[in-house]
Ligand SMILES: Nc1ncnc2c1ncn2[C@@H]1O[C@H](COP(=O)(O)OP(=O)(O)OP(=O)(O)O)[C@@H](O)[C@H]1O
């Protein structure tokens with residue numbers, strides 16, 4: 001429409017110009033102004049405009065698409081995008097208690113009348129918190145699926161903008177749209193990106209966005225079936241105002257699955273895959289301790305890919321083992337160029353870990369390998385046999401000894417200290433810091449230290465840290481010294497075979513000793 005007006009205006013200008021330029025025949029006053037050179041310029045300019053217009057029209061498809069795209073970007077921010085998911089609670093394995101709590105919310109959305117009669121208000125805000133990959137997004141989309149609601153899935157970081165007011169406007173638009181499409185479920189992942197505790201100078205863009213979210217949460221009434229689900233890995237970072245009753249007041253912890261839940265998740269993710277009879281889901285669940293739902297879904301997919309790569313008709317237990325290893329330790333490095341001396345050091349280092357792990361029976365040693373994967377030059381896979389929820393100080397110390405076993409083996413055999421234990425030392429330091437500052441497991445007392453205390457007790461904490469680590473290191477060294485022959489035997493076998501599994505270790509060393517006998521060492 002606009003283009004046509006421009007065209008008519010241009011044609012008129014052209015006509016008037018040409019007309020005026022010839023007026024000299026009738027009006028001598030114009031003669032000087034519209035001298036022949038000026039006339040040439042005017043005619044030329046008008047012609048160029050016409051040519052420009054013709055060019056625009058020559059590619060109408062392109063021009064149209066371009067305008068449409070601009071419009072889309074301007075008027076439809078990604079926030080407004082919604083779906084009608086088909087996900088149901090059946091797709092979400094485990095998480096029984098969380099699902100039970102959500103069933104009430106679903107009932108609210110499906111039969112609001114029942115609750116209105118009683119004067120009950122729909123719960124507005126639900127907060128899922130817990131480690132990544134545990135199914136928070138999946139659960140939110142199942143709530144939408146179960147209630148046939150419009151599902152608006154956004155990430156908090158989408159609202160973090162440079163310009164003041166933009167994030168707030170996006171929040172407003174999101175809620176407007178959700179109300180229009182109600183019943184709706186708004187899922188805000190990484191809500192901490194906008195919902196973090198406000199600073200004292202509450203005038204920045206982030207605070208405005210959070211304020212707008214609070215306004216929206218307070219704003220909608222019980223007639224509008226809009227449920228907002230927030231998700232975060234860091235509940236402690238969120239602003240108190242967001243957690244107040246009437247806002248995100250239902251908190252649900254979504255943790256890593258236990259062995260039963262892992263079995264169920266693996267069943268969900270293998271149900272459409274052809275499996276060999278040697279695949280026992282129960283065993284896979286045991287081997288995947290500490291993994292999230294996302295890890296498990298990735299293992300099932302990876303196993304299928306490996307089977308295809310090997311031209312197999314079905315997925316076998318071996319394919320699952322390779323997939324688990326791939327997910328735990330990363331991608332295998334092809335043709336690594338490692339010097340043979342370095343390989344020897346790596347072998348002793350890894351066997352140092354494995355041997356102490358076996359001796360102390362911390363966790364089952366499933367595999368020890370010197371085939372580089374990801375960033376690691378070698379690795380030991382250890383899995384606890386049972387899910388553990390609390391650990392004693394002795395058990396933590398045993399774990400620390402296993403982690404220091406690599407460095408101790410290097411010092412014992414090669415009498416040197418190498419860079420290979422960097423990652424081990426980081427893990428050890430983190431664990432010992434928690435023992436001192438979180439669990440009251442040191443001579444500094446039974447307290448849970450906050451940041452101020454940690455600063456004030458800096459020197460004492462580092463002394464305590466040194467004491468615990470050095471004691472564990474000495475013990476690890478002594479264990480290996482007492483078992484130096486085994487250390488050599490296994491390291492030689494590892495250098496030859498590059499990978500040893502739990503059974504091969506038992507064949508080489510016999511069954512691990514009774515932990516009671518070890519106390520005497
Ligand atoms: N309980 C579960 N049942 C079935 N599949 C699951 C479960 N938990 C996780 N998954 C699988 O893991 C994938 C990732 O999960 P999801 O995105 O929901 O995790 P999240 O908790 O939202 O992660 P993040 O905190 O990183 O956003 C899902 O698509 C699904 O395939």
Ligand SMILES: [Zn+2]
Nearest residue numbers: 353406421424
């Ligand atoms: Zn190590």
